[in-house]
Amino acid sequence: MNHRVLVTGASGFLGARIAAALAAEPMVAEVLGLDRAEPPPGVPWRPVVAGLNRLGDALPRDWVADAVVHGAALTSQASEADPDAAYAVNVEGTRAVLGRCQAWAERTGRPPRLVLLSSVSVFGGGGEAADEATPPDPRTTYGTTKLIAERLVLDATRRGAVDGVVLRLPISTIRTERSGKPGAGFVSDLILQALRGEPFTAPLPLDHRLPVGSVASSVALAVRAALHAAPGRVLHAPSLTVSAASARDDVARFCAANPVVTAAPDPLVDRLVAGWPKRLSTLYPGWSARLTELSLAEVIRRHVAAHAVA
Structure with missing residues (x-):
């Protein structure tokens, strides 16, 4: 059709x-x-x-x-x-x-x-x-x-x-465009800045896990x-569960130096994500089979390969 x-x-x-x-x-x-x-x-x-x-x-x-x-x-x-x-x-x-x-x-x-x-x-x-x-x-x-x-x-x-x-x-990652300061989707910003060798300040505690x-x-x-x-x-769409700390550790595999990631919790961002589950799961795993990644490292690896970062 x-x-x-x-x-x-x-x-x-x-x-x-x-x-x-x-x-x-x-x-x-x-x-x-x-x-x-x-x-x-x-x-x-x-x-x-x-x-x-x-x-x-x-x-x-x-x-x-x-x-x-x-x-x-x-x-x-x-x-x-x-x-x-x-x-x-x-x-x-x-x-x-x-x-x-x-x-x-x-x-x-x-x-x-x-x-x-x-x-x-x-x-x-x-x-x-x-x-x-x-x-x-x-x-x-x-x-x-x-x-x-x-x-x-x-x-x-x-x-x-x-x-x-x-x-x-x-939360969709890795977003390469942003019109404002990092919010709930800050994992993209963390990854991109780490790949450029820049420090990053997360708007949530380093151990706060999010569905990505x-x-x-x-x-x-x-x-x-x-x-x-x-x-x-x-x-x-089944998700991974990711924190600023775990994202830092995953992206470190692709960086020349260990990424510098600190936290300055933003009450506005905290209110946005308050009560979110740490992961989206599904009753229909066969429907999304082979279309989702097993790890954030896999997502980063594909981004690096596609953009020739390193």
Whole structure:
């Protein structure tokens, strides 16, 4: 089948990589990438520059998606700073996507697959691990808006408006772009600065463990969820568990000198991650098989090889 796929948030770090991966799939005929920001020239998808609130007007009138990867969202720190904007983007933006999907379903008689990229932030009860059966309990604006978006997608699925799948992601590492100071995703910054021989100050205690997964695994699982059968409506990208101390030790294998990593705990970051499980686990290990890494060292090794660092 020659799928036509819409990716929202396609100019973002993760969205751009998902759009490119989908465009490279033999079963995909066309990818439209929606974002308020212009993508760089030469991207392998068809850019649509618009916000989610203009989704209906921005897409070609006769264009119908077979699948949608909904990745557009306000980030965790931005959501805490501006809750109204978080609800406008993360909740009302999802409602706009669902409205367009329902229109396509009514036109074709076949609801499109909708993959909502959600987050570990829907959890807040702590614990060693959370799987798909663990009750969500968000403690932040971002987590709350993400959980509302999940419920909207699942309800639309019940009504037959979409064929929905919620994909909960851990912290994505290694992110090579950042617009602000390191927050919950500081492991990427730690690794990159250590590889450059620069000291790093972590915003959490050195032994605070977080659920971390590679960017590559998040992209691969999003593509799999968009194009292939899923074993459940809510799926987890299984994660590693990583602290600043363990990341320092792992990246040291690739550095000329031992990395210098200290901690200056930031109360804002601590509140963002309070209650997160230390690891995302899954009830469906076969679904994500061969798409996730066994160690952070493996993630770093692949990054080093790809970027010729050393």
